[in-house]
Amino acid sequence: MSILPADFPPPFRASDYVVAPQAPPDERIEVGVLFIGAGPAGLAGAVRLGQLMAEDEALMEMLGEVPIAVVEKGKSAGSHLLSGACMKPGPLKSLFPDAKPGETPGVYTEVTGEVVYFMTKGGAMRLPAPPQIKNHGNWVVSISQLARWMGEQAEELGAYMLPETDAQKVLVENGRVVGVLTGDKGRGREGEELGTFEPGVEVHAKVTVVCEGTQGHIAGVIRKHFDLDQDSTQIWELGVKEVWEVKKPLDKVIHTLGWPLRFGTKYREYGGCWVYPMGEDQVSIGFVVGLDYADATLSAHDLLQQFKTHKLMRGILDGGRRVAWGAKTIPGGGIWGLPSRLHVPGALLCGDSAGFVDMAALKGVNYAMKSGILAAEAIAEAFKAGDPTSTTALWGYDQRIRDSEVWKDLWKVRNIRPAFQKGFMYGGLIHPMATATRGKAPKRVHFKSDAAEPVFIGGPREYPKPDGELTFDKLSSVYASGNKTRDDQPSHIRIQTQVPRALAVAWENMCPAKVYEVVEDSESNGTVSVRVNAPNCIQCGAITAKGGQLTPPEGGSGPEYTIT
Numbered sequence: 001m002s003i004l005p006a007d008f009p010p011p012f013r014a015s016d017y018v019v020a021p022q023a024p025p026d027e028r029i030e031v032g033v034l035f036i037g038a039g040p041a042g043l044a045g046a047v048r049l050g051q052l053m054a055e056d057e058a059l060m061e062m063l064g065e066v067p068i069a070v071v072e073k074g075k076s077a078g079s080h081l082l083s084g085a086c087m088k089p090g091p092l093k094s095l096f097p098d099a100k101p102g103e104t105p106g107v108y109t110e111v112t113g114e115v116v117y118f119m120t121k122g123g124a125m126r127l128p129a130p131p132q133i134k135n136h137g138n139w140v141v142s143i144s145q146l147a148r149w150m151g152e153q154a155e156e157l158g159a160y161m162l163p164e165t166d167a168q169k170v171l172v173e174n175g176r177v178v179g180v181l182t183g184d185k186g187r188g189r190e191g192e193e194l195g196t197f198e199p200g201v202e203v204h205a206k207v208t209v210v211c212e213g214t215q216g217h218i219a220g221v222i223r224k225h226f227d228l229d230q231d232s233t234q235i236w237e238l239g240v241k242e243v244w245e246v247k248k249p250l251d252k253v254i255h256t257l258g259w260p261l262r263f264g265t266k267y268r269e270y271g272g273c274w275v276y277p278m279g280e281d282q283v284s285i286g287f288v289v290g291l292d293y294a295d296a297t298l299s300a301h302d303l304l305q306q307f308k309t310h311k312l313m314r315g316i317l318d319g320g321r322r323v324a325w326g327a328k329t330i331p332g333g334g335i336w337g338l339p340s341r342l343h344v345p346g347a348l349l350c351g352d353s354a355g356f357v358d359m360a361a362l363k364g365v366n367y368a369m370k371s372g373i374l375a376a377e378a379i380a381e382a383f384k385a386g387d388p389t390s391t392t393a394l395w396g397y398d399q400r401i402r403d404s405e406v407w408k409d410l411w412k413v414r415n416i417r418p419a420f421q422k423g424f425m426y427g428g429l430i431h432p433m434a435t436a437t438r439g440k441a442p443k444r445v446h447f448k449s450d451a452a453e454p455v456f457i458g459g460p461r462e463y464p465k466p467d468g469e470l471t472f473d474k475l476s477s478v479y480a481s482g483n484k485t486r487d488d489q490p491s492h493i494r495i496q497t498q499v500p501r502a503l504a505v506a507w508e509n510m511c512p513a514k515v516y517e518v519v520e521d522s523e524s525n526g527t528v529s530v531r532v533n534a535p536n537c538i539q540c541g542a543i544t545a546k547g548g549q550l551t552p553p554e555g556g557s558g559p560e561y562t563i564t
Helices: 040-055 057-063 090-095 143-156 217-225 300-307 311-317 365-385 395-402 405-412 416-422 424-436 474-480 501-510
Strands: 028-036 068-071 107-110 114-119 124-127 139-141 159-162 167-173 176-182 185-187 193-198 202-210 236-245 253-258 271-278 282-290 321-331 347-349 498-500 516-524 527-532
Touching: 028 040, 028 057, 028 176, 040 057, 040 068, 040 090, 040 143, 040 159, 040 202, 040 365, 057 365, 068 143, 068 202, 090 365, 107 271, 139 143, 139 271, 143 159, 167 202, 167 217, 202 217, 202 365, 217 347, 236 300, 271 300, 282 300, 282 311, 282 416, 321 474, 347 365, 365 395, 365 405, 395 405, 416 424, 498 501, 501 516, 501 527
Parallel strands: 028 068, 028 202, 068 159, 114 253, 202 347
Antiparallel strands: 107 139, 114 124, 167 176, 176 202, 185 193, 236 282, 236 321, 253 271, 271 282, 498 527, 516 527
16 A cells, blocks of 8 residues: 655644744844855855955955854764765865865865676676766765864854754744744753753844755745745655775775666666775765655665675675764755745855755765855855845845856756656666756656655565674664764654554654654554654654654754764
8 A cells, every 4th residue: 555655744834933033132143144054055155255254354344243153053063964975176176276185184085987887686787977977086075074174264264153053943024034043952852941951042144044954944944934945846865874994995986776776667766876985995885765765665774784795895895894874865856956046035045955966966065065155255245235134135146056057067967867756767768868968858857756756565675684794783873973862852853653554664764763663563543653763863854855854953963973
């Protein structure tokens, strides 16, 4: 029996997270420009605005006593960042011309060789690399390490960093975003005030830049409140990643498709694996799966474990050890997942919060950085024009994006990922057509959101048993993420806890951190109960794609990524 996740919406209203300012001036923080999220978009924007401020004293005066602030819900910049990541270096080089692999923190290797394989259970057939996946000259980076370094550069240029601070609500006054209300700290499981209680604070800004990354809470609230998704359909991928210390250096970038995914149309399984060299003694390995899949028994975490048992991977990992693990969603809708406008009065959307990812090329970090840079330049222009708070002041950002490689690249591949929702054969036909015509054909491939695609209990899957050496269970992996969520804080996850078994099983298998559990003796009237182990959550965002809603936990909670 197939079930639509969308038929069981979470107990969540975006309108509850939009409030009017109430704090008097002496009880709030006033800043010039507020960046929500210390990821590649927010930090690139803060660095670029700091550079512009250093070049123009008048702009510095207009930005005020605290010209730039960056709110980050993790322990520090980079704590919640995870990506492959094989990055186009252009935007980073534009900010830091001296950046180089092996010298800039977090930048490991320049790609000099690459290969694509079609995998079967017992073998690997080499394929010609599609143009989008050619990575020669790109850089393999640890995005968490790179962000920590970029955060230091932003501070040197005048940015005020606010770590362990979650943005919970949007402050809106007279139809304009004027900042955010941060979350309380020190509440118990039922919301009661503990001895360590600290109330949230209003952070007011002339301009707010929303760059929280994938499945951003504030971005979602703004998109809903300002009705920005009228013609937008977003789908998501889930990537599970490990970093290994290895005995033999890897000299090339590897991408795969095929096994252990199934190509039957009824399964709607889309994805593949990457293996990237990180210097002489480490490799980054991950598996990405589209969250519009149908079979509730699919588990991205366990697919990665299964993939590592292949002889190709054993040859790379033999004698090595796992040193890091994590998971994150990726916006996959491309152009069709973008909001109708990239700004609202008082605020801009950047990076993954807008949806700037090219899934055909597996690229998003460079677009996040570029959008942050363009946001900073548009904001500086608005201040110099006289009134950055007017309803039309930020239109320049939209135009800058449309004139940039961000828009042009996404336009050319806009139909490739959506086509695979209709099956591997259909997607395989659309991919070369779109590539050959540089996106001119087909005009548009229509597709559905992940929650609007039915799920059923299929299987059985042949996932390997964890051995603690090559393959690992979910709970030991959560430990490897450095997760530091306080056990007795209120749950930040919103789901219906009485749902059809197929949906409950889908959530249980989907989550890489074992947050959701089916209560076996609970079946009644065709439904089962779902237990939520919220402290396990690593904030990957998958539940928001598949019928639930992730909101920010207490600031400082979640994973502590260091080399992902």
